[in-house]
Amino acid sequence: MAIVVVGAVFVDIKGFPDDVYNPVGRNAGRVETVHGGVGRNVAEDIANVELRPKFVSMVDDTASGAEVLHKLQNHKVNTDYVLTRPDGMGLWLAVFDNTGDLAGSISKRPNMDALIGLLDEKGDEIFRDADSIVVEVDMDKEIIKRILHYAEKYHVKVYGVVSNMAIASQRRDFLQSIDCFVCNVCEAGILFVDDFTQLSPEALTDELAQRIAKAQIPAMVVTMGSRGAVYASQNGERGYYPPETVAVRDTSGAGDAFCAGVAIGLTYGKTLREAVKIGTHLAASVIMISESTCPRFLPSEFGLDVKIAE
Secondary structure, eight states, rough: OOOEEOOEEEEEEEEEEEESTTTTTTEEEEEEEEEEEEHHHHHHHHHTTTOEEEEEEESSSHHHHHHHHHHHHHOOEEOOOOEEEOOSSSSEEEOOOSOOOOEEEEEEEOOHHHHHHHHHHHHHHHHTTEEEEEEEETTHHHHHHHHHHHHHHTEEEEEEEEEEEHHTTTHHHHHHTTTTEEEEHHHHHHTSSOOOTSSSSHHHHHHHHHHHHTTOEEEEEEEEGOEEEEETTTTSOOOOOOOOOOOSOTTTTTHHHHHHHHHHHHHHHHOOHHHHHHHHHHHHHHHHTTTTTOOOGGGGGTTOOOOOOO
């Protein structure tokens, strides 16, 4: 049994200024190259709670791809269903300001069509004993269709995350089949063709409850950065959860860690609020550490009655 994560692997190139960031000038600073991708990040974050996720994805046939696999395997992520293909990883170029917030980025998405054949061939093997599924909803439609087919076949709950909301917003019908969808406040605005960035958490909670009822989305969680997160579901559970106060190093990856925490909580029987609490704690742990430092947790620290797999 395991949480199955389906998503992409990226190589992230991050630039950090030494002083106040000037968006129209040259900035002295440092540049880091790290492993990224929403799906890869979520799988690693789940593994950092001593769970053993299955990762369904692709890497390229280079030393960089081999390094991605090696690191995931060291975290005890099951990589049996990660394909190796030429140009199998995406690329994300990002610049951060002096507060650690993203100032701008450009991404090149990988072609993940090869996953269609993998799911056709080994879908039953992958999903039959899954505890839950976490999926990037902006992948190819045929990939999403197959995942939802197996989820229905084996009565497995699906939790959605997003890399490119402009693509995901065209998949509203898929969101109706996803048990909980997690995104940030700007992405929620793209989904619902509105601007929620100026709303208070209380106002956004009310708005979210109305929007998901109309769109027939079972549940959503929307992060608001330093203002915390709001949540609402069709069964009436709704509310706001405050952020944890931490020293910020780098906010990238925090949303993925948050999604991982929500998925972990919901997978193992927590309420939506309790799951958001777990997500908030994981996100806080990510934004104040360096890439070389990986926070590790025991399931019991989050009140999860889960036997740690060997």
